[in-house]
Amino acid sequence: MRSFRITAYLKGYITVRVEGMYPEKFLNMAVASGVYFWDVKRLGITELKLKLKIRSYKTLQSISRRTGCRTYIIDKQGFPFSLHRLRVRKMMGIGLAIFILLIFMLSSFIWSIEITGTKNVTNAEVQKNLQELGVRPGALKRGLAVADIEEKMLSKMDSLAWIKIKLVGTRAEVEIVERVPSPRMIPEERACDIVAARDGLIIKIIASKGDALVLPGETVSKGQKLVSGVIERDNAEIRYVHSSAEIKARTWYEKRAEVPFSTTKKVRTGNIKSRIFLSIGAKTYAIKNPDIPYKNYDKIDKSIVPIDTGKFQLPVMIRIESYHETEDMAVALSAEEAKSAAIDEVEKAIADSMPSDAKIINKRISASVGDGSASAYGFVETVEDIGAVKEIK
Amino acid sequence: MSGRGAAIRQRVAETLELPEDIVMDVPKVTIIGNVQMNIENHQGIIELGSDKVRINTNIGVLKITGSRLVIKSIDSEEIIIAGNIENIDILC
DSSP states (O other): OHHHHHHHHHHOEEEEEEEESOHHHHHHHHHHTTOOEEEEEEOSSSEEEEEEEGGGHHHHHHHHHHHTEEEEEEEEESHHHHHHHHHHTHHHHHHHHHHHHHHHHHTTEEOEEEEEOOSSSOHHHHHHHHHHTTOSTTEESTTOOHHHHHHHHHHHOTTEEEEEEEEETTEEEEEEEEOOOOOOOOOTTSOEEEEESSOEEEEEEEEEESEEOOOTTOEEOTTOEEEESEEOOTTSOOEEOBOEEEEEEEEEEEEEEEEESEEEEEEEEEEEEEEEEEEETTEEEEEEOOOOOOSSEEEEEEEEOSOBOSSOBOSEEEEEEEEEEEEEEEEEOOHHHHHHHHHHHHHHHHHHHSOTTOEEEEEEEEEEEOSSEEEEEEEEEEEEOOEEEEEOO | OOHHHHHHHHHHHHHHTOOHHHHHTOOEEEEETTTEEEEESOOOEEEEOSSEEEEEETTEEEEEEEEEEEEEEEOSSEEEEEEEEEEEEEEO
């Protein structure tokens, strides 16, 4: 029952007043011709008012003549009439249509990219590779073959073990898992020698492949050949092998560090001023170009290209230069603080330069406080494999 | 419809258990409370007033009296009358 109201409104209906001697006769004749009325009321001795579909009105006119009644339209209701009223305000209708269209269109692009899971790889690197493959702000969602791009990314970036790209609304969510890097090895088929990576005193050398050139107890210097991959024997051709040997040597590391008592550190005060430029094609317009009153500052440039779908790029670019005021802040350390800082620096420097399989047999760190600064000196002796593979060209 | 014809038809309807109003071509009146009345298979409106409505049917004139009477809808098959119905007369 309710649906009738809705269809009636959608198609539009009119309210008519009938005046005449026998309006009932008029009703009967109209009904017999197939007209449907509703909400029929008697207004007065000679009047009736009723509602009917717009289409039926024409039939009414011929009947009214025959029954001697006059019909007046008192109201018009319904969608078709609103549409007609819109005709005068065309822009509103057009505006509404454009609005709906815009919403649809804009939501079929990617506007932001979110990358998670990066540890050693920088977000910028992932983003750059993504952009090359087409995942960038302004890209059409439909044109992105996600599985394809995931595969390409994995082959492009060795550091990725796994990548998942999800297009959620207008955002691309990229999750990555990094690959634990495998050591770079010279393939077995290539011939190579083993040379000393550092100066040292050989303690043990056993060559499983290749000829050993030094004996335990010998002192070797950095670069000296320890195992040769070139095998020469009498009565046989020269062979080239991929040398491999177990070498233990005693070597040392020494590092120095100095930490002054007062240093200056550049610190941002928090004041920021930005300049905004808009470039259309070759012309650049300054939208906001204030003077920069700071004496020292960090300048950060950011460019945005609002519409860039790979194939079609609008030559409009917005560039924002932000100037962050900086200040040199004096950092004062006490003698003790400077001394421990120096010691830490030395220890870290030595640890970083040592390989993980080195065994420390002697460690000596001395620190002294001087005039205005503290310095530390570290000396570490280790036993380790100082062999490094070197290809024979 | 002649009297005899009508009687025969009624018997047929009864035996075959067909709905009488269709076989006999008589109006079917549905009254909901005292606010609405549907009359199916009518033959036109004789009079329409806010306190009195008279409908022509095969079996006679249906007179409905009350107040604020309105024809909720009307087409060739059915009339629905709504309002405050006080009296219903079948004038055969």
